[in-house]
Amino acid sequence: MNKAWLLFDAHQDLAWNALTFGREYTRSAYETRRIEHETGSIAPQVNGDTLLGWPEYQQGRVAIALATLFAAPERRRGGPWDTQVYATPEEAARVYQGQLAYYQRWTEAHPDHWRLLLNADAVRAHWQRWQTEDGPHPVGLILLMEGAEAIQTLDDLPWWREQGLRIIGPAWAGTRFCGGTGEPGPLTDEGRALLRAMAELGFILDLSHMDVTAAREALDLYDGPIVATHANPQAVARRPSNRFLPDDVIRGLLARDGVIGIVPYNRFLVPDWEPGMPKERVTLDAVVAHIDYIAQMAGDARHVALGTDFDGGFGVQSVPAEIDTIADLPRLADRLARLGYTEADIRAVFGENWLRIFAA
Structure with missing residues (x-):
């Protein structure tokens, strides 16, 4: 593998998996799989076999990941095993503070x-260490809040900033701030106030789970940096859900110099794959199709990257045939090169585009 390539993954549900299933990502992915199957853990059944482990980050040269603070609202609880849920903003705050x-x-x-990389200086120094020193290295983690119900009042935001939170997605499902995945709705007055307060404190806004109506208004309203950490183009996925980005939202992100992270989940890549189908029906060419769609729309490779969403509700059974763990993401390079992507383009997609956002 080309040592010039470093990967920056914009979405991983690490604390949620650790606190829900007891997953310890310092182990290898293969050791976690073995332990979970030998002990009868429910994790593989409800979340798939893990794709993550520290040795595999090293093999794939995954230098930085956005590590989520995430809980589902009680109405979306997955089952008795799902402990990271909330019914009120107060409960959300307790769960997120626990994570x-x-x-x-x-x-x-x-x-x-x-x-933990708590500010832009730490991000730059960490990336430089991976570039210039022989490993192994620690994996850098940047905190991302997915769903903002934990913010009980706007006065909470400075405290979260002090803890190192850099980026907030106002919604997962619908929240009091705006509609979300499967629960459409615009920005509310509280949502607009949240965006104004976030911008004043320098937070990055994540559109990934915001309903399209809310995302469109946010692109006009928000004064700070805007990205979509893990969201695929609707035109390529060919699915009607509001979980995908329509072309006008993509164009809005491009106009704001944003970055979009592609999710290598088979169901988000193609229209005719569902959980339980053979993973081999989807290849890395499908991931490349999503990357290239955004790059062609932009006219360059500056605005598309990776946001895997590992292990966020799916595992090895539900990703393209060539991916067994996160260590396999660099296999995308050959396919991108065949389409004419340069070394600089590949470095940008793998990590430097996200670095531009988070080192600023």
């Missing part, structure tokens, strides 16, 4: 494996 505490304890317990 924050997990990241803090975990990185303190394993400083050679994981490192």
Whole structure:
């Protein structure tokens, strides 16, 4: 693998998996799979076999990941096993603070494996270390809030910023701020106030799960950086759900110099694959099709990257044939090169586009 390539993955549900299933990502993905199957864990049944493990980050040269703070509303609870849920903003705050505490304890317990990157200076220094020094290296983690119900009042935002939170997605499902995946709706007055307060504090806005109506208004309203950490083009996925980005929202992100992270989940890549079907029906060419769609619309490779959403409700059974763990993401390079992507383009897609956003 070309050592010039570093990967920056814009979406991983690490604390959610650790606190829900007891997954310890310092182990290899293969060790976690073995343990879960031997012990009868429910994790493979409801979330698939893991794609993540620290050795595999090293093999794939995954230098940085956005690590989520995420919980589902009670109405979307997956089952008795689903412990990371909330019914009120107060409960959401407790759950999200518990996940924050997990990241803090975990990185303190394993400083050679994981490192919280709390500001842009830390991001730049960490990337430079991976570029210039022989590994292994800690994987850098940047905190992302997915669904903002944990923000009880706008006065909470400075505290979250002090903890290292860099980026907020106002919705997963619908929230009091705006509509979300499967629950359409525009920005509310509270949502507009949230965006104004976020911009004043320098937060990055994540459109990924916002309903299309809300995303369109946010593109006009928000003064700060705007991205979609993990969302695929609707025109390529050919699915009607509001989980995908229509062309006008993509164009709005391009106009704002944003970046879009492609999710290599088979159901988000093609219109005719559903969970339970053979993973081999989808290849990395489908991922490349989504990358290329955005690059062609932009006229360059500056605005598209990766946001895997590993292990966010799916596992190895539900990703393209060539992916067994996160270590396999660099296999995209050959396919991109065949389409005429240069070395600089591939570096941009793999990591430098996200670096531009988070090192600023």
